[in-house]
Amino acid sequence: MTEKWQVTFEVYRKKDNQQPYYEKFELDVNPDEYVLDGVERIWAYKDRSLVFSHACHHSTCGACGMVVNGVEKLTCITPIREVTKNGGTIRVEPMRNFPVISDLSVDMSEFYARMEAVKHQPVVSISEENSKGKIRVEDDVEELFRLADCIECGLCISACPIAATTPLYIGPAVLAGAQQGGQLLNPCVLEMVDSEDGAWRCHSAYECSEVCPSHVDPGWRIMDLRKKVVSHRLKRFFGVK
Numbered sequence: 001m002t003e004k005w006q007v008t009f010e011v012y013r014k015k016d017n018q019q020p021y022y023e024k025f026e027l028d029v030n031p032d033e034y035v036l037d038g039v040e041r042i043w044a045y046k047d048r049s050l051v052f053s054h055a056c057h058h059s060t061c062g063a064c065g066m067v068v069n070g071v072e073k074l075t076c077i078t079p080i081r082e083v084t085k086n087g088g089t090i091r092v093e094p095m096r097n098f099p100v101i102s103d104l105s106v107d108m109s110e111f112y113a114r115m116e117a118v119k120h121q122p123v124v125s126i127s128e129e130n131s132k133g134k135i136r137v138e139d140d141v142e143e144l145f146r147l148a149d150c151i152e153c154g155l156c157i158s159a160c161p162i163a164a165t166t167p168l169y170i171g172p173a174v175l176a177g178a179q180q181g182g183q184l185l186n187p188c189v190l191e192m193v194d195s196e197d198g199a200w201r202c203h204s205a206y207e208c209s210e211v212c213p214s215h216v217d218p219g220w221r222i223m224d225l226r227k228k229v230v231s232h233r234l235k236r237f238f239g240v241k
């Protein structure tokens, strides 16, 4: 028989210029359902004006990040059983360090724009064999680079204590992206990460790595990025290719 729990969702609400507040919704749930299922049920049966983001429901699109009982979670893979008990409360809030659009939905456009910047890496030349031998067919083109595992959910930024102090900080996901592949060959990316608001701003709190649902380990990547930045700067200084 399916287990049934009664839980209270305490949902952050904010509309336009109103003061934010928390609204309580009582739900009967199966504890093996996910937090996102509960939020969707509130929307479907209790309040159609609730605003939140979601898409894939299987930890791929990165759209359903929220703060659940004070901790950043990808809500489509967070079982209710993991965050409360029968008769307990689940406080659901929008991610921190992003502007709130409405209720649980945040504006991630600035973050996506920064991610785009590190997804392009220069390919110095592409060669091809033909009857005359090896010829160069293209120079200095850019190729879109897939960042290993990152689903661009923004949870790492929400959890980051430095991002909480300044919106100018590039943030863990973007720095983790810049650490991969050959992105630092792109002078724009090198300038961006080797700056006051780049890799040197991080205080190694590792909160980002704690909450990342995709095992990107941005904290480690930022530390490694610093070594790579210094190495690139030295190579440039001494004219080494």
Ligand code: SF4
Binding pocket: 149, 150, 151, 152, 153, 154, 155, 156, 157, 172, 173, 176, 208, 211, 212, 213, 214, 215, 216, 217, 218
């Ligand atoms: S690094 Fe991890 S937490 Fe940060 S955006 Fe990518 S997947 Fe999400």
Ligand code: FES
Binding pocket: 054, 055, 056, 057, 058, 059, 060, 061, 062, 063, 064, 065, 074, 075, 076, 077
């Ligand atoms: S809904 Fe796509 S990652 Fe959760």
